[in-house]
Amino acid sequence: MPKIKAPVRTPHIDMTPMVDLFSVLLIFLLLTASFRPSEVKPIEAPTSVSEKQAPDNDIMTILISKDSLIFFNIDNGKDTSTHFRSKLLQKMGEQYKITFTPAELNRFGKMAAFGMPIKDVKSWINASESKDRDLLQIGVPTDSTDNQLAWWVRLARLTNPGAEVALKADAETPYMTVKKVMDLLQENKVNKFNLVTNLMKEEVTLKDLPPKQ
């Protein structure tokens, strides 16, 4: 009896469902990923053992670079329809008698950290090239005669009363600059700071305890 030969087939795996799944995953991750916001100046935060995570939203960040330039950032809040950034800029405009168009306010709402005198904010928003934009980032003025950072903080507290304050300073920043900012914050009734640090594990156990003399 002749054997019935099964036709020789190359085992071909249909990868279509796998590709489908991967595409979905990839798109999902791409959309949800919160990328590190483009920083004005590279800020190397000091290390600490703290494992507490920074809150995702309702946070105003004051960035201090190595050369003591101060930048300010605030998020739009958990519910993006609150538009905290736009509202803050409008209030700031009223304070300094500068009118921003709705388009400018809207655009500002989508931007990141900034650091320039209030009179330059308009040109910063409208700058078409990122190079021009970066040139304007010369730090928020904090002179005692015209302390704009204080106003940003004050109005930000009014716009979003629930916002916490994070301080992100470079490890090499002179302490006096940080102290100045902290004093300013305390004048505005901010007594709790979140110092942004990088995690560096270090553990001390009972064995490390020096022996009793």
Place this chain on the structure above:
Amino acid sequence: MAELIVEEKGKKGGKRRPKKHSTRIDMTPMVDLMCLLITFFMLTTAFSKPKVMVITMPEKDKKEDPKNAPKISAERTLNILLTGNDVVYYYMGMADPKKPPLPTLVKTDFSKDGIRKILLIKNRDLFTRIAEYRDQRITGKLVVADTTADNEIKKMKKEDKKGPIVLIKADSKAKYKDIVNIIDEMAICNIASYAIVDLSPVELEMIKNAPK
């Protein structure tokens, strides 16, 4: 999907008929790339979150009645003076120009055997208790929730009456990282009470005359 059906166009006379075959696209490289991308995104999104260290400062504008000011016993006070360049000075007690002699500054640094050793010796009692409590949790002898444990440790810190009261003072040469480092040491050594305060003129003088 991914199979392109090539329609045959009737050629004149139908002399030549190319072999009909479906063009199957090899998806392996695409899958490879996707795998890579997914792993990349998964890893970066999980780790890019910054960590924070919370410090709470006492309210400033509150008018404090000198009579009600917190009493700090001098023998428990450990003063840490930061002057940048990885140099830490410390002294115990108070520097009062009216009551000479002034305490002498001891020079140390941020290394393991530097300021940490001093803090651990001074805070032996509380540190041992907290470390033992943590050990019990790790070894499974004690099963409590994280929040309960945190509250328990907080309570231990609050009730501690022996540990040092650390006053952190930084001069104009100190860097931000020095302050963060020292606050971090406080967390590592479980110091119950510490505060960041300003340098007094006497202390500035003491730093000037301190051993280099």
